[in-house]
Amino acid sequence: MEHIYEKEYGCLILKMPAELDHHEAEFLKEEADQLLLKYPVRSLVFDFADTCFMDSSGIGVIIGRCKNVRFSGGYVKAIHLNDQIQRIFQLSGLKKILEVE
Amino acid sequence: MEYLRNEMKMEFLALSSNEGFARVAVGAFVAELNPTVDELADIKTAVSEAVTNCIIHGYEQKEGSIWIHCLIEGRQVEISVVDTGKGIRDVAQAREPLFTTKPELERSGMGFAFMEAFMDEVEVVSEPGKGTGVTMRKIIGEG
Numbered sequence: 005m006e007h008i009y010e011k012e013y014g015c016l017i018l019k020m021p022a023e024l025d026h027h028e029a030e031f032l033k034e035e036a037d038q039l040l041l042k043y044p045v046r047s048l049v050f051d052f053a054d055t056c057f058m059d060s061s062g063i064g065v066i067i068g069r070c071k072n073v074r075f076s077g078g079y080v081k082a083i084h085l086n087d088q089i090q091r092i093f094q095l096s097g098l099k100k101i102l103e104v105e
Numbered sequence: 106m107e108y109l110r111n112e113m114k115m116e117f118l119a120l121s122s123n124e125g126f127a128r129v130a131v132g133a134f135v136a137e138l139n140p141t142v143d144e145l146a147d148i149k150t151a152v153s154e155a156v157t158n159c160i161i162h163g164y165e166q167k168e169g170s171i172w173i174h175c176l177i178e179g180r181q182v183e184i185s186v187v188d189t190g191k192g193i194r195d196v197a198q199a200r201e202p203l204f205t206t207k208p209e210l211e212r213s214g215m216g217f218a219f220m221e222a223f224m225d226e227v228e229v230v231s232e233p234g235k236g237t238g239v240t241m242r243k244i245i246g247e248g
C-alpha cells in the first residue's frame with residue numbers, strides 16, 4: 005500500500021499523498037473505502053503533512069469519506085495543511101464542512 | 106527588467122498520470138518570470154484543473170490528446186489547454202460554481218471556479234462534438 009494508515013482506538017489517520025490530484029485521488033478513494041469498510045471508525049483524520057499540492061479532485065475524496073464516516077456517527081478532521089491547500093479549503097467551503105487544525 | 110517574450114507548446118496523451126507532468130512543465134516554463142510561491146501554486150492548480158477536465162469530461166477517460174500552449178509576453182503568461190473531446194453544450198452553466206455533470210465520480214464542480222480565482226482571466230471556447238479550449242491569463246509580479 006502506498007499510503008500509510010495508523011489505527012488506534014477507532015481513530016484512523018489517512019496520510020494524504022504528496023500531490024493530491026485526480027490521478028492520486030482514484031487510488032486513495034479505493035484504499036480508504038476498503039479500510040473504512042473493514043474497521044468501524046469513530047474518527048477519521050486527513051493528514052496533509054506530506055502533501056504540497058491539492059486540486060478539486062481532493063474535495064471529492066474528502067467529502068465522500070466524510071459522508072461515510074459521519075453516517076456511522078464518526079468525527080472527521082483535517083490537519084497539517086500548507087498555504088495552497090488552506091486556500092483550496094477556504095474557496096471550496098470545505099472549511100465549513102470539517103474541522104481544520 | 107527587459108521585456109520577455111517566450112513560447113512553448115506541448116502535446117500529450119489524456120492519461121491521469123500526465124496531470125502532474127503537465128502542471129510541473131508549465132510551472133518550470135513560467136519560472137523565468139520569477140513568480141512567488143503563491144503565484145506558482147495558482148498557475149499549477151489552474152493547469153491541473155483544465156487538464157483534469159479534458160481527461161474526465163472531454164475524453165471521458167478514453168483515448169485522446171491534450172495540447173498546451175504557453176505564451177509569455179512581458180509580465181503576462183497566457184496558457185491554453187485544448188482537447189478535441191465531447192465539448193460543452195452550455196459554457197455559462199458549466200462555469201457556475203458547484204455545477205458538475207459527473208457527481209457519480211465525486212466531482213465537486215469547483216474546477217472552473219478555481220481557474221477563475223487563481224488566474225486573472227479565463228476564456229472558454231467549446232463546441233459539442235468538437236472539443237474545448239480554455240485560455241487563462243495572469244500577470245506575474247503584481248503583488
Ligand SMILES: Nc1ncnc2c1ncn2[C@@H]1O[C@H](COP(=O)(O)OP(=O)(O)OP(=O)(O)O)[C@@H](O)[C@H]1O
Binds near residue numbers: 237
Ligand atoms: N474539457 C471539457 N470537456 C467537456 N466538458 C467539460 C470540460 N471541462 C469542463 N466540462 C464541463 O463543465 C463542468 C464543470 O467543470 P468543473 O471543472 O468546474 O467541475 P467538475 O470537473 O465537474 O468538478 P471538479 O473540477 O470540482 O472535480 C463539468 O462537470 C463538465 O460537464
Ligand SMILES: [Mg+2]
Binds near residue numbers: 154
Ligand atoms: Mg473539473
